[in-house]
Amino acid sequence: MSACLNAKVLANELVGPDVYLLRLAAGPIAAAARPGQFVMLRVAPGDEPLLARPFSVHGVEGEDVLILFQVRGRGTALLSQAAPGAKLVMWGPLGRGFELEAKRPALVAGGMGIAPLGFVARKLEDKGILFHLSSGGATQEAIEGLEKKLGTSLRGRLECRATDIHRLFHAAQEAAELSTSTAPVSGICTSTTMDGSYGEKGPVTLLLKNLLSLPPELRPDAVLACGPLPMLKAVAAMCAEKNVPCQVSLEAPMACGVGACLGCVLPAAGGGYVRVCQEGPVMDAAALDWGRIGA
Ligand SMILES: Cc1cc2nc3c(=O)[nH]c(=O)nc-3n(C[C@H](O)[C@H](O)[C@H](O)COP(=O)(O)OP(=O)(O)OC[C@H]3O[C@@H](n4cnc5c(N)ncnc54)[C@H](O)[C@@H]3O)c2cc1C
Ligand code: FES
Incomplete structure (x- = not known):
């Protein structure tokens, strides 16, 4: 079950070159998150920038959600400045996570x-x-x-x-x-x-x-x-x-994160497309048409 809430920044620590570990108080999201799922996060308080950014859940500790992010552009640069006490709008967990049934x-x-x-x-x-x-x-x-x-x-x-x-x-x-x-x-x-x-x-x-x-x-x-x-x-x-x-x-670039904008599609095996935010972000590799993915 996903939730939308004002998540309080508890810590935002530089852990590598331009890489930060962000800790947010977000009990309902922490309780529901599974490995591989993601959240949409507004990177600063207020309305600017308007679009939230997608981030994988790096971990949950009690009621805290951890996000490990790298500064890539304007949004993540702003997020790197989020100080403890700031409140950021976040919703999730979203998408499909990993199946963890393997033995090795x-x-x-x-x-x-x-x-x-x-x-x-x-x-x-x-x-x-x-x-x-x-x-x-x-x-x-x-x-x-x-x-x-x-x-x-x-x-x-x-x-x-x-x-x-x-x-x-x-x-x-x-x-x-x-x-x-x-x-x-x-x-x-x-x-x-x-x-x-x-x-x-x-x-x-x-x-x-x-x-x-x-x-x-x-x-x-x-x-x-x-x-x-x-x-x-x-x-x-x-x-x-x-x-x-x-x-x-x-x-994939994501504007909505909930299947509405089709901004995140990738070619599916057998034709058509999958929405990374809905059918993914974790997918069986065989479900994608890698020949049509221009990597
Ligand atoms: C499901 C999902 C989970 C993600 N999890 C993480 C995470 O855990 N940690 C992390 O650091 N990043 C993660 N990302 C990527 C992160 O969302 C982008 O780096 C971020 O949105 C960039 O925002 P920006 O405003 O700083 O950069 P922008 O100014 O929007 O873009 C800067 C540059 O990054 C490229 N870019 C932006 N978004 C993406 C994207 N989604 N895929 C590929 N290139 C992109 C742009 O083309 C541009 O060249 C994830 C993306 C998705 C879709
Ligand atoms: S991000 Fe809008 S449909 Fe996937």
Whole structure:
């Protein structure tokens, strides 16, 4: 059930280059939100700018909603200045989230794609499912802080490794090996950067390629991805080739967020279009016609 409310800013912390973690008091939205869903948020008090902006729910803590956002233009620049105590109009949760039924899920984050996957990671931890996170970005500065922040938000440990390993989903064995009694491992994170300053050099799909080439019994049984469209297109193709179910969290320009303006459509498999705000933002990758998506 979604709600529209005046959400009080509790904190707005710089956590990376132009990246902020915003904490808002929004009990009804926090109670209803599922990983992968989003909110529409007016970025400043008053009427300017008029259009709200869509943001994934990065997490919920009690009655607080967390949003991880990057400054891209005027709206997000204004949002970065929102001070504790300010009240912002927000409605949600909106759209469809991730299905979290897999036993060996692989999360794939391109840059700010880590925003919805943070919520996924915490939910998987609650369910006792060990996950693998492949995280990619331009530089070490762009991703290391975000990974660390995600790690500290887990109850257990996010085991970060510079390079991939080929036994990631020996789950029980691996977790037992890595765990200490005080901090069990909740997830394993490997990274890539385009400049090679952190993790492997190259796109994040390098890591996914390694995971998908594991023997079937160790291979991820689901891939949950968020990032730029070209990355999602590549991820969808790799998963289709290996017959691994793939869910993608999509971004599109959104004016209304509730299915009315058709500003957010993408081509659907079999013809026609889907509205990212209604049928998504999380969709089965096979439901999209990637050939008609000019990524
Ligand atoms: C469902 C959904 C969830 C999102 N979740 C997050 C999130 O968790 N964290 C986050 O940082 N951002 C997220 N975004 C993107 C965020 O909504 C945009 O960055 C924001 O609206 C930009 O507003 P602006 O006024 O700062 O930029 P504008 O001045 O409106 O645009 C600046 C630049 O960003 C581009 N842009 C704007 N919106 C989008 C978009 N939706 N997709 C692709 N390019 C865009 C514009 O083309 C332009 O080049 C999400 C978008 C969607 C649709
Ligand atoms: S944003 Fe208006 S229909 Fe999706």
